[in-house]
Amino acid sequence: MTPPRLLAAVLAGKAAGTASRLVGQGGGTTLPGLVASRIEPRTLALLAERLTAGSVLITGTNGKTTTSRLIASLLQGLPARVVANRAGANLVTGHTSAVLAGAGLTGRFRADWGVFEVDEATLPSAVAELKPRAVVVGNLFRDQLDRYGELEMLALTIERGLEALPEGATAVLNADDPRTAEIGYRLGERRGRLKILWYGLDDPAVAISELPHAADARTCPRCGSRLDFRQVYVGHDGDYTCPTGDFGRPERDLSATSVQLDGLDGVRFTVGGVQVGAALGGLYNAYNLLGAFATGTALGLKPGYMVERLGEVPAAFGRQERFLHQGRRFTLMLAKNPAGFNEILREAERLGGGRHFLLGLNDRIADGRDVSWIWDVDFELLGGDCAAETLIATGVRAYDLALRLKYAGLKATVEVDLNRALDRLLEAVPAGAEGFILCTYTAMLDVRALLVRRGSLRPYWRT
């Protein structure tokens, strides 16, 4: 029996979702939740209680959407009915909208699992409402400081969220990230009953020799000494130890070895005696894949089943997406902070095929209003092995981007208008070559909307 107020909230929320899809405003990924919560503030918690199996939360700076999608796919294949906030709507309204999708018009609820990517700063409230069975914490990079305050504060917020996990829940933590590791150590010391599952990469062959400029967590979270990195994989994630001996990378319960990168087409590695692979390019996706595998392990899924299922997953929307235009291949990627951007540039360099780029920089709230981070991106890579031929800067802060490129010794064309910028890229890429579109969050949504209108991509609420 559904309480009348919850029923009213569900009906109003679902109506709002239908309406916003009809008028084409981004597929109703947050509006239904907003409407429902105004009628019944506990809509999320009340519906989450009705999930027959429970919830999984995914947080961290980079890779949330991809990891969530991988986990959702693992659970769907069981088979199970999964509700998930797939479109990157990772605040409470987005979570509420997601659970509303599992509710029928009579208030009857039909879903087993909820898979939610959670904005780092809202983890404590998400844990309180959703009482998850597992929480994955990937990396903690500097991102949108204007919105969140500082990295240390964010780490404390995440720690507070994990501390409130229900009995028997598992924290699935990236051992290679020093800030995430410290969260786990502190939780382990204070709370014996919380299960922690550590994962990490162990393959020097794919490491880089030194920390990139954009690395944030260079110092020991305990004593402040500069950490020694034996290996660096992505940003400041790697194999580290404090010279004073008070801190180092935790022992991994699941360790990925023999990592094989196949450009932007895929990544594979060995973990727990099986070989896991997916059609996701870049070393950063090795972390996402491993995080999903570890979560599946925490939830009791069989390794063989996971290998099969993960191998079939397409790239998450917009994070890395491809389309064809008159015989030319284009890749659209989200690049929203220095660590993420550098990984993508490194990947383009590794490919040796990255010659034509459209770079989009917006400074709306969802992008982060402070654009100074672009000075920590190693755009110099584009002048190296990449030898970029086409560089077009677009978005609200196109001039800042072009200026950054000028000081990296590169010349970019400024075209603030996205539509015209896209045309320029499409014209510039010769037949048989590939174009890359790297954008901050809202610029990516705008580019995507343009591509949908031109028929090159599907709308994101259907992917």
Added chain:
Amino acid sequence: MSASGQRLTIGWLYSDLMNIYGDRGNIQTLVQRARWRGVEVRVLELGKGASEGIEAVDVFFFGGGQDKEQELVYDDLLETKAIRLANAMQRGAAFLAVCGGYQLLGHYYQTAQGERLPGIGLLDVRTVAGGQRCIGDVVIESDPGLGLQPRTLVGFENHSGRTYLGEGVRPLGRVRRGNGNNGEDGSEGAVSGNIFGTYLHGSLLPKNPHLTDLILSRALNRELDPLDDSLELAAHNWIKDRELSGSRRA
């Protein structure tokens, strides 16, 4: 003196710890704009414990850090750098300090609990912990005494400290948009001789080539040939016009 016009040494204080808001952009701008004029440039990173070579530095840069990092450099600054920096200022070296670095150049930083942490006192300013953070784009009208053309400077601020100026400094400018030093008296930044302190990052120097050249000319002790700054000024004007017209979109 090394500032002969042919060589420039940039001293980057705590480049690894105090580099949170794209401060590297300020270094890159100083380096490139000096190189484009045929000056040979060396960047000397002055991390914890390092003080060798301070005597040869022509221009220092000290950026902002997270609270934790700021605590880490604090003792080191007082113990191994303060006196050497004061000597460098005596011989006319230039200094640009942003955000946390700016606060540490002042007399003290007073915490929310009322404790006063002494700074190195190169600038006659004092900072008091504030409540709400001042975050957003800033446009200031630079102090007329600096003779900058265009008059405006643009940047982004993100600080909770409130800085108040003493009599020994001039403000870098008056706020036209944003909060500046304290959100009360309309001042932003502080200048004394060749020392420039400010809350503006963004990075500060790339979009303010006129300020960069002022600092470089002070460091090199000579006039500089003009460069083609059309892209720099386009970026400057784009943000200035948006902020002053109040047409920002959420």
